[in-house]
Amino acid sequence: MRSKINNAIINVDLEGCTLCKACITDCVAGLFYIESDTLHVVDEFEELCILCGHCVAVCPVDVIKLKNFEIKSPDDIYKTEDMPNFKSLYNLVLKRRSIRQFKDTPVPKELIEKLLDLARFSPTGSNTENVYYTVIKDKDTVAKISNYITIKVKRLAETLEDPKGRESIKARMSKEEFNLAIENLPKTKNILRTIESGVDFWCWEGELIFIHGDLTIGGISTNSAIAAAHIMLAAEALGLGTCSLGYLTFHANQSETIKKIINLPKNHEVGYALTIGYPKVKYKRVPSRRPLRVQWF
Ligand SMILES: Cc1cc2nc3c(=O)[nH]c(=O)nc-3n(C[C@H](O)[C@H](O)[C@H](O)COP(=O)(O)O)c2cc1C
Ligand code: SF4
Ligand code: SF4
Secondary structure, eight states, X not given: OOSEEEOSSEEXXXXXXXXXXXXXXXXTTOOEEXXXXXXXXXXXXXXXXXXXXXXXXXXXXXXEEETTOOOOOHHXXXXXXXSOOHHHHHHHHHHOOBOOOBOSOOOOHHHHXXXXXXXXXXXXXXXXXXXXXXXXXOHHHHHHHHHHHHHHHHHHHHHHHSHHHHHHHHHHSOHHHHHHHHHTHHHHHHHHHHHHTTOOTTTTTXXXXXXXXXXXXXXXXXXHHHHHHHHHXXXXXXXXXXXXXXXXXXXXXXXXXXXXXXXXXXXXXXXXEEEEEOBSOOOOSOOOOOOOOOOOO
């Protein structure tokens, strides 16, 4: 009789196993089964395990080990007195605002590291964990990125306003892209006026967090957005302010220059970009939001 399950990924001490079936019920990939009163794993285990760690977390007698896998001590994590209750979490969510005015004080690297370390535990589709970060703390680099986007947008607006230029762009863009560019022209011109008045419309003169991942794996936008949501809430809890930067995300993916500035790995796309810093603005009220729209069946 075997005393262990042992492969490149997992080690189970079968002598301690009580056959409670908790791992069988909880494994999303259905990799455990019981036969002849012994726990087994399927032959394809090494290909199919997504390293989500649920089996390790659920086993009541702690006999499942995943190799090279960090486990947080339950004593540190599961104490109810250390958990935010619904009210404190709700208040945090309502208190968070998009911050577009920052103090000059730099954010200590340790605080950003703390936020990114927290975001490692945010969910990813099939536990692909295909999320990478690039942090730009250097304000000159932030200004360089913003100026670059402004030049691109200005050039596009000028070309769209010129009848000949408009025709040449029409020939190069898809119909949808062209219509959108025309429709957005008044908004674009207003943004350019704001920028001319000295406002950093693209990055708000904050530090930047780019969240990115390998295009060939998929799910980057969603996984990055979820990581960003965790970061934004946690930043609020640390007294920091953040703002999602959809324009920057778009331009970063369009521009080889920005990709070069942020040293974006080849085959990566930016899923989300955030600006972060110490808020120079305090909100005294929570803006109202639309009523909940939900269907129940
Ligand atoms: C996907 C996404 C992209 C966004 N892009 C930008 C942006 O490029 N620039 C900006 O100033 N705000 C951006 N925002 C912030 C929204 O404008 C803001 O969340 C919304 O107005 C609600 O305000 P609140 O975040 O303070 O509740 C973005 C938000 C999301 C979710
Ligand atoms: S890590 Fe996840 S997928 Fe792999 S065996 Fe454990 S529960 Fe199943
Ligand atoms: S959860 Fe632990 S004790 Fe229960 S069957 Fe799986 S390995 Fe055995």
